[in-house]
Amino acid sequence: MKNLKECLFYEKKEEGKVRCTLCPHYCLIKNGGIGFCNARYNDSGVLYSKNYGIISSCGVDPIEKKPLWRFFPGSKILSIGSFGCNLKCAYCQNYSISQDCREGVYAAPEDIVDMAKNLSENIGIAFTYNEPAIWYEFVLDTAKLNKQTGRKNVLVTNGYINKEPLEKLLPYIDAMNIDLKGFDDSFYQEMCRGRLQPVLDTILLCAGHCHIEITTLVVTDKIDNMQTIEAIAQWISKIDQKIPLHLSRYFPNYHYDRAPTDIKFMKKAKNIGEKYLKYVYLGNI
Numbered sequence: 001m002k003n004l005k006e007c008l009f010y011e012k013k014e015e016g017k018v019r020c021t022l023c024p025h026y027c028l029i030k031n032g033g034i035g036f037c038n039a040r041y042n043d044s045g046v047l048y049s050k051n052y053g054i055i056s057s058c059g060v061d062p063i064e065k066k067p068l069w070r071f072f073p074g075s076k077i078l079s080i081g082s083f084g085c086n087l088k089c090a091y092c093q094n095y096s097i098s099q100d101c102r103e104g105v106y107a108a109p110e111d112i113v114d115m116a117k118n119l120s121e122n123i124g125i126a127f128t129y130n131e132p133a134i135w136y137e138f139v140l141d142t143a144k145l146n147k148q149t150g151r152k153n154v155l156v157t158n159g160y161i162n163k164e165p166l167e168k169l170l171p172y173i174d175a176m177n178i179d180l181k182g183f184d185d186s187f188y189q190e191m192c193r194g195r196l197q198p199v200l201d202t203i204l205l206c207a208g209h210c211h212i213e214i215t216t217l218v219v220t221d222k223i224d225n226m227q228t229i230e231a232i233a234q235w236i237s238k239i240d241q242k243i244p245l246h247l248s249r250y251f252p253n254y255h256y257d258r259a260p261t262d263i264k265f266m267k268k269a270k271n272i273g274e275k276y277l278k279y280v281y282l283g284n285i
């Protein structure tokens, strides 16, 4: 199968098992098994990317929709996504492709780069919709080719990736929107089945390499409190007060059915963020 590509980051273990080292889950996968992200598969002691070149969604979006508000404003970008995610957020706003979808159409990196070239006024390629970290090999191959044409590469990511693969990818990436879903490790564990610190490490590393903006979904009864918004804004400001923060309104989805975020709170949250940061934007309002 042309979309089965051997993974770049894993270790072979005893009895045909493998340890995936792409993200902080470090899944130990037995022969015939699949990783937590649903996108990496052990076939006879070799780890394969199941979603290499599989496109579940494709569109040309305004860059502001990523959201990136301070990176080539007013431009358009070819946006593609596959399936799978290495977090399992109870309130996932995009679960049909992050948690459920296994299908799409196949495209080689050359096909995507040609498409990007042939679209007028298109600045490049955004890897978005599902989590690009677990689409790693395809993103890396495509981003390298696209860079050669002088176009931009953008990642819209949860930031849940290990340092070594991230450092290998970063030279080809021009901008990122990184989710900072909360500021409490127990929130990450309970609501997303991940950890906070690896995301903070990703943000710190990327801030030194490319343009970054950060998004926080203001989940009702979890994130919609002043302490959390203030802690996030204050932490970002210590890296750089000019990093934009997008506070996005939550709507009930997937396994979480609390009411949408109160609009009055969203406005208060913007004011709190602006105590520390130069650019705070509200989304989904």
Ligand code: SF4
Residues within 6 Å of the ligand: 020, 021, 022, 023, 024, 025, 026, 027, 034, 035, 036, 037, 038, 039, 040, 086, 134
């Ligand atoms: S990328 Fe997927 S298989 Fe690899 S460690 Fe993360 S969740 Fe597990």
